[in-house]
Amino acid sequence: MIFDVQELTHLFPTFKGAGKDKIAVSSIMTDTRKAAPQSLFVPIVGESFDAHTFAGEAIKQGAVAALWQEDQPLPALIPTDFPIFYVTDTTKALQDLASWYLEKVDPIVIGVTGSNGKTTTKDMTAAVLGAKFNTHKTAGNFNNHIGLPLTVLAMQPDTEAVVLEMGMDRAGEISVLSHIARPDHAIITNIGESHIENLGTREAIAAAKLEITDGLAEDGCLIIDADEPLLDHVKTRAGVIGCGFGPSSDYKAEITAMTDDASSFQLMEEAYELPMTGRHNVKNASFVIALAKRLGLTREEIQQGFQQMQMSAMRFEKHQGHKGSLIINDAYNASPTSMKAMIEVVRQLTSKRKKVLILGDMYELGEKSEELHAGVAEAVDEKIDAVFTIGVHSEKISEAASSRYPDMEVKHFKEKQQAGHHIRPLLTADTVVLMKASRGMKLEDMLPDLVE
Template sequence: MLDLTLEEIVKAVDGNFITTNKNEHFEKVSTDTRKIEKDSIFFALRGENFNGNNYIKEAIDKGASVCIVDENKEEFLGYEANVIKVKDSKKALQKLAKYYREKLGLKVIGITGSNGKTSSKDILAAILGEKYTVFKTKGNFNNDIGLPLMILELDGTVDIAVLEMGMSNLNEIHLLADIARPDTAIITNIGLSHIENLKTRENILKAKMEIVDYFNERNTLIINGDDDLLDSVTSDSYKIIKTGLNDSNNIIAENVVLLKDHSEFEVNFQGQKVSFELPMLGKHSVQNCLLCIAAGNLLGLSLDEMNNGLKNIQSTSMRLEIIETDKITIVNDCYNASPSSMKAAIDVMKNIDGCRKIAILGTMRELGDESLNAHIDTGVYAKNNGIDLLLCCGEYSDGFKNGFSDEGCTVFQSKEQLIKALEELIKEKDVVLVKASRSMKFEEIVNELKKMNL
């Protein structure tokens, strides 16, 4: 249940009552009447193809106790609910979330970066769970609507909120940082995601660094010191901790061993050396884990406690998920794709035994002028790092092919055409990576691979 009074809500959103019934029982916040539950606070948001103000009656009929609207319709006067008029319903949602975060007074850790945000969130929640009650962002609720909704799911039982922060342009993380006011921030890396809007990696760094816009000497930024741009970050206003595989970092991983189903490494920190076992794959996962270890140390966990917490990771699906059928091994990494995450997934393939290594790759979105070169470069990387057969479809597939070379690469005109060819192309004991940007829905290919009877 939300720890808010009706008076607090009206004040926080800077609103005025159209009508009221004094119901002060608020269980949840909703922006979708299809999923609304009894005693919810409903925010009537607007989009290109919808206007939540047109669904107030439906929201109340389904049990909404409060409706926040930014239109004043005569029909609202007859509704048996608390209907509150504001200037802008989305801004009102953000204002309420900011107020609620401040009222609860819990610790907040914000995570951003081009890749690895969700995996780091999952690792950090597991580590901190050894000592604290932890809430983490669900799915990809990491934007200007999703993050406020996550904050408004919190209650007084939570000690620490681990909140993912996404962006596609400048000033977006700035807004999220204002709402969430993180005590500690983590930046995983600076890649090419969103370069279509931001044009350079330096501008991507600038956008990600907005997470510290409200920092002072009491706050700490934790960054991947192995990243060339992040390694150059300095500040006199707040503390910085750098982690990674390079000796120059504050917290270092040594003796890294990358295996088929997990990763092993030693953490070297303040004269201590502790062996860690991470149930995730790839060097990038070790780097993400080090960021989380730094955060755990700030909150008083020992290295041994954190290592134990890793046993309880609840990973978000479709991210380097190993699926073994009777005949083949599938690496399901369909959640999203960027040049750095493509290369990381290809690297993981090296540690999985099989007859052939096959990559089924789709378009990487939001790369702008870098799109063609990025797809060519990924094709070259696949060819030089053990991929025997490359199957691809979608925009810039010719880039993959040019990089990989014609031999061993097949371009399909559609996902459906590719799926039809699987029975002929995939053989027993193959290891098959499936990866593309989320909008391509390559999980459909994974589902077909799982059903194959070779």
């Protein structure tokens, strides 16, 4: 049980039915296609749907009470004693409920945002804090104005720390999430080009990411990328910790070794090993260490947390490919910054000699889309054997790569199936393939063509 129905009367005083009964609520239901015994039904109203119409199905699936938008008629099929709490807006009520529940449970709240790396950093943070605290984290991509409240309301009452990923498409959205969560500490992983179509400039993206401080506790800390000039103006603020590789970092990382599966580095005169490769992942780890140190964790507890990491799907996900090849599915999402970082990782891999890139379109780049796609080719060098692009805008990557390396095998495809059929015969036991594109491209659909 996360709370009982009677407790809702303090938040939502206008109700009908058995609202004052101590009926246990174990979860929140927004999707009536799934069984959810002892749940509170929250009917969300979207642009093209209204979940109020599924109230009967919600009760069949286990709802024991519901929030109800006051301008919506109440169906006759709802039993007279069924607790209904009237609200002006069910989405806003869901957010208010999440804020109230955070106060009730009172965990340490960590907010994580950034153009790239926020999911990886969220997973790292939860793993490390889990070495000392009972920790809950955002699942999947539940990082928006509906997903974040649902994440909060999914945590158990004994939760001691909650790690909340905060995503955005436009200015103002992270501010809303920060006010819902009121984080004790916050991390901004980096400032990239994602959503530049909506925000116009990287400066505007930086301002939008800094909205995470809008609800930040007065004595909380903000952990940032010290190597990012667009965040220089906040480095001198009280409670700001800079992490990175440059001399201005409060926590300066130095990579000592890197293999296909691990990165060793020094930070604040302590040695760590991360079970992931890539310079960008070492920087993400430095954010997590800075936070963990602030919360009193030892080096041993932090290292234990790194060893127990469970990463979200499609983040450097390795598959056994055709004829013993290695397929790296990093196709959850992409921006120019993250795509270049992953190409750098593949270039550095030593276990496979032949290196192949499958790159798809990156969305929400606006007027700079062609320029930013072409710029990805700057990360390609002689260590890459072939570049295959799929979609529309990604053809600019192929064109730029061909221009830089005329002898490299480069080919553009309109469709994923065409690409898969072309690439499969090229795979050998000495081949590694990287798949990377924006979420809408669904490059993972190619896996059946590439794996055994």
